[in-house]
Amino acid sequence: MTIRVALEAYTVMAKHGYYSHEHEKTQPFVFSVWASLRNQHISEELNQTLNYADIQIAIDTVMLESKQPILLMETMAQKVIDILSEKSQIETLHVRIEKPEAPLPHPGGLAVVELEWARN
Numbered sequence: 001m002t003i004r005v006a007l008e009a010y011t012v013m014a015k016h017g018y019y020s021h022e023h024e025k026t027q028p029f030v031f032s033v034w035a036s037l038r039n040q041h042i043s044e045e046l047n048q049t050l051n052y053a054d055i056q057i058a059i060d061t062v063m064l065e066s067k068q069p070i071l072l073m074e075t076m077a078q079k080v081i082d083i084l085s086e087k088s089q090i091e092t093l094h095v096r097i098e099k100p101e102a103p104l105p106h107p108g109g110l111a112v113v114e115l116e117w118a119r120n
Contacts, residue, residue, distance in 0.1 A: 003042065006034040007055040014063040016070045019103060023069045030098040031059050033080065038091045038119070050090060058083040073097045077115035085117060093117045 010033075013026040033055045039048055062070070062079040070076050077095040084093055095115045102111035 001040050003037045003040060003049070004034055005037065005050040005052070005055075006032065007052050008032040010056060010059060012059060012063045016063065016066070016076065017099075017103075018071045022103065027099070027101045029063060029073075029076070030100065031080070032096040032098075033059070033084070034094040035084065035090050036092045037089050039089060048089060050084075050087060054087070055084065073099060073111070073113035074115065077113055081115060081117045085119070091119050 010031045012029050012031065014029055015023045015026055016029070017023065017027070035050050035055075037049060041048075043049075058080050061083060062076055070079070077097055080095050081093050084090060093116070095117075097113050099111040104111070
């Protein structure tokens with residue numbers, strides 16, 4: 001049995017991106033984070049699982065407390081993983097970031113980055 005905890009479609013408005021004009025106004029970044037737990041036994045103890053609020057807090061820390069704009073979504077995802085992977089009860093993490101207003105040369109398409117991490 002695998003236990004997964006997730007927070008999907010959490011939108012953060014922030015000033016990040018590769019191009020300097022992306023640092024002038026906020027734009028949406030949509031996060032979905034899935035974690036599988038090491039403990040396969042379901043208990044009623046919050047410290048044996050991953051609190052959804054901890055996922056939001058990790059995303060907010062990366063996106064809203066960064067001293068400088070983050071250029072790549074890959075970096076954003078890695079920073080979220082760096083925070084959440086400190087929790088010993090997590091076995092794997094999957095972070096998906098969507099950037100619906102990414103500057104693309106033509107209309108259409110959705111910019112997406114996904115990053116997976118597994119405890120060694």
